[in-house]
Amino acid sequence: DAMEPSAPSVSLGSVKAQVAALFGEALKRGFPEEAPSPQVAACNNPKFGDYQCNNAMSLFAKVKGKGEFKNPRAVGEAIQKALPESPMVASTSIAGPGFVNLKLSTEWMEQRLLNVLKDGMATWAPLLPYKRVVVDFSSPNIAKEMHVGHLRSTIIGDSIARMIEYTGVDVLRRNHVGDWGTQFGMLIQYLFDEAGGADALTDIEHKIGDLQVFYKASKKRFDEDPDFKERSQQAVVKLQSGDPVHRKAWEKICDISRKEFEAVYQRLDVKLEERGESFYNPHIPAVLKMLDDKGLTTISDGATCIFFPGQKDPLMVRKSDGGYNYASTDMTAMWYRLNEEKADWVIYVTDVGQSNHFKSVFKAAQMAGWIPEESKDKDALPPTPRVDHVGFGLVLGDDGKRFRTRSSEVVRLVDLLDEAKLRCKQQMVERGREEDFGAEETEHAAAAVGYGAVKYADLQQNRLTNYTFSFDRMLELKGNTAVYLLYALARIFAIIRKSGKSIDDLKQTARIELAHEKELQLGLHLLRFSEVVEQAIIELSPNGVCEFLYDLSEKFNEFYAECRVVNSPEESSRLLLCAVTAEVMQQGFKLLGIQPLQRL
Numbered sequence: 001d002a003m004e005p006s007a008p009s010v011s012l013g014s015v016k017a018q019v020a021a022l023f024g025e026a027l028k029r030g031f032p033e034e035a036p037s038p039q040v041a042a043c044n045n046p047k048f049g050d051y052q053c054n055n056a057m058s059l060f061a062k063v064k065g066k067g068e069f070k071n072p073r074a075v076g077e078a079i080q081k082a083l084p085e086s087p088m089v090a091s092t093s094i095a096g097p098g099f100v101n102l103k104l105s106t107e108w109m110e111q112r113l114l115n116v117l118k119d120g121m122a123t124w125a126p127l128l129p130y131k132r133v134v135v136d137f138s139s140p141n142i143a144k145e146m147h148v149g150h151l152r153s154t155i156i157g158d159s160i161a162r163m164i165e166y167t168g169v170d171v172l173r174r175n176h177v178g179d180w181g182t183q184f185g186m187l188i189q190y191l192f193d194e195a196g197g198a199d200a201l202t203d204i205e206h207k208i209g210d211l212q213v214f215y216k217a218s219k220k221r222f223d224e225d226p227d228f229k230e231r232s233q234q235a236v237v238k239l240q241s242g243d244p245v246h247r248k249a250w251e252k253i254c255d256i257s258r259k260e261f262e263a264v265y266q267r268l269d270v271k272l273e274e275r276g277e278s279f280y281n282p283h284i285p286a287v288l289k290m291l292d293d294k295g296l297t298t299i300s301d302g303a304t305c306i307f308f309p310g311q312k313d314p315l316m317v318r319k320s321d322g323g324y325n326y327a328s329t330d331m332t333a334m335w336y337r338l339n340e341e342k343a344d345w346v347i348y349v350t351d352v353g354q355s356n357h358f359k360s361v362f363k364a365a366q367m368a369g370w371i372p373e374e375s376k377d378k379d380a381l382p383p384t385p386r387v388d389h390v391g392f393g394l395v396l397g398d399d400g401k402r403f404r405t406r407s408s409e410v411v412r413l414v415d416l417l418d419e420a421k422l423r424c425k426q427q428m429v430e431r432g433r434e435e436d437f438g439a440e441e442t443e444h445a446a447a448a449v450g451y452g453a454v455k456y457a458d459l460q461q462n463r464l465t466n467y468t469f470s471f472d473r474m475l476e477l478k479g480n481t482a483v484y485l486l487y488a489l490a491r492i493f494a495i496i497r498k499s500g501k502s503i504d505d506l507k508q509t510a511r512i513e514l515a516h517e518k519e520l521q522l523g524l525h526l527l528r529f530s531e532v533v534e535q536a537i538i539e540l541s542p543n544g545v546c547e548f549l550y551d552l553s554e555k556f557n558e559f560y561a562e563c564r565v566v567n568s569p570e571e572s573s574r575l576l577l578c579a580v581t582a583e584v585m586q587q588g589f590k591l592l593g594i595q596p597l598q599r600l
C-alpha cells in the first residue's frame, strides 16, 4: 500500500506521524466523502496501546444521518477495519465510545532502534512543510545594555533555530540589532563634544571606554542640557542623511557594541547573522508607499498610521516629523524577508511585552495581503507564509523582582556566564575531578556544564511564565537540571566503555531485543523523541524536549536497575539499547544548545 501524508501537519518523520498517516489512509478508505484529517495521540495507559485514533466521535456526528452507523463505536470499528496492513502494527482494539487503540509491533520497534544507530539521528528528524525559515532572535540594542531579556531571546531563539535546522529546513538566523535609533545622535554628539575637533574619529575605542558608562553620561547631558539635546537631534539627521563623519562615528560605536555581544555569543556557541535595523532603512520608503497605495494608511496628528477594525491604538509607521520608527523597520523587514529572502515562516523571539506590537505588525501584513488570514481548521498547520511571535516572561531575582546584581546595576551577561562556569569548575575541583581530567578537560567541562545549566534552566520553563534565576538551583546535581542530565549521559558512556565492546561492531552483528518490560518502556520512550521535537516546533517551545530528556534518564535508570548490562547473556542487545539512549540524549542536548560530555 502506498501511503501519503494526509494532513499538512502530518509527516512520515515521527512514529506518531507514521501512525497518523496509517489512520489517515483508513479514514480515506472507510469514509471517502468525509475523509477527515486523522487525530492521533499517544495513549495515556500503555495497557490499551501505544497510540490512539480519536476521530470516531466527531465523525459519527457527520455520518449518523446516513443510518449505517448506530453509534460512535461502530464508526471506530469501521476505521479499525479499514486500517491498511503495516509492519508497524501488532494489534488494534476499540475502547469506550470508539477510540481505536494501536499497539506497535515489538519487532518493528527493535528494527527502528537499531536502524538509527546505523543511519544516524537525521533519519529521525520530523518533516516540516517549509523551505526557508527566518528566526529573528537575540536582537539587542547597540550601545544600550544587553540584558537578561536578550539572553532569554538568545537561548530560546537558538534552540528553536536548532530544532528547525534538524528537520533539514533552511534557517536564516537574524540578529535584528537596534542600530538606528535616535540614541546615536546623542552618542555621536557627546563623542564630538568630549573629543571634538578634527581628531574626533581617531582612537574612538579609547575615548569611549566602557560603552555603557559612556551611554549613561551622554544620556545625562541629553536630559539636562537643552542645547546638547538640540545638537543631538541634528546629529541624527546628519547620520541618517549619510554624512560621512557621522557615519564613521556610528560605525565605530557599533563595532564596540558588537564586540561585547560577540563575547556572549561565543560563550553560548550561538551563531547569528547581524541584520540590524539600519539594513532595512533604504527599503522603508518603498514599503510605506505600498501600504499607502493599498489605502491602509491614515494621517493622524501628522503621523502616518495603520488603524485596525475594533482596535483603538493604530500602528504608527511614520512619525509626525517624517522620521521612521521601530514599526516602520519591522514592516519593512517583514516585507523583505517574505519577498526578497523568500521565507515561508518568520519567527520573532522577544519578551511578551512586545506582543501587541507584533500583533499589529502581523495584522497590517494580513491587510496588505502579504500573509494569509488564519485558518479555521485547528488541527491543520497555519497556512504559509506564516509569521509567529514567540514571547517569553521576565527573569526574576531571588527577591521576586526583576533580576539585577547586588549593586542594582545592570547585569553584565558575560560576567553572569563566567560565574556559572566558575561555580562548575569549583564543584569539579571539590570532587577531585581536576586530578583525573587535567586542567584543560576540566576547563572545557566546566564551560559545557555551566553554560548548559544556564540554558537548560531557561528552556525547561514554560517560556511565557516569569522565571527565577538561581545559580544554586540550576547547578544542583540531583533533579531536573542540565548537570544531572549530563551526568546521566556520561554514566551511559561509562557503561559502554566498561564493557570493552565496540558499538560500531555490535550494530552490524547483533540485534536489539526488547524482552524485559523495562527495555520495552525505554525503547518506546526513545521512539517518541521525534514526535516530541515535532511538537516542540509546533508549540515553538523547547521545554517539551527538556521534559523528554529528564523522563528518558529516569526510564534509563529504571532499566539499568533491573537489567544487568555488562557480562549478562543479553549484553549485546542491552549495550545497543544504551547506545541508542546516548544518541538520543546527545541529539536532544544539541537541540537545546548544550554540549554533551564523554565523562564528567
Ligand code: ARG
Pocket (backbone or CB within 6 Å): 136, 138, 139, 140, 141, 176, 177, 178, 330, 333, 348, 349, 350
Ligand atoms: N531590539 C529590540 C529590543 O531590544 C528587539 C528586536 C526584535 N526584533 C524585531 N524584528 N523587532 O527590544
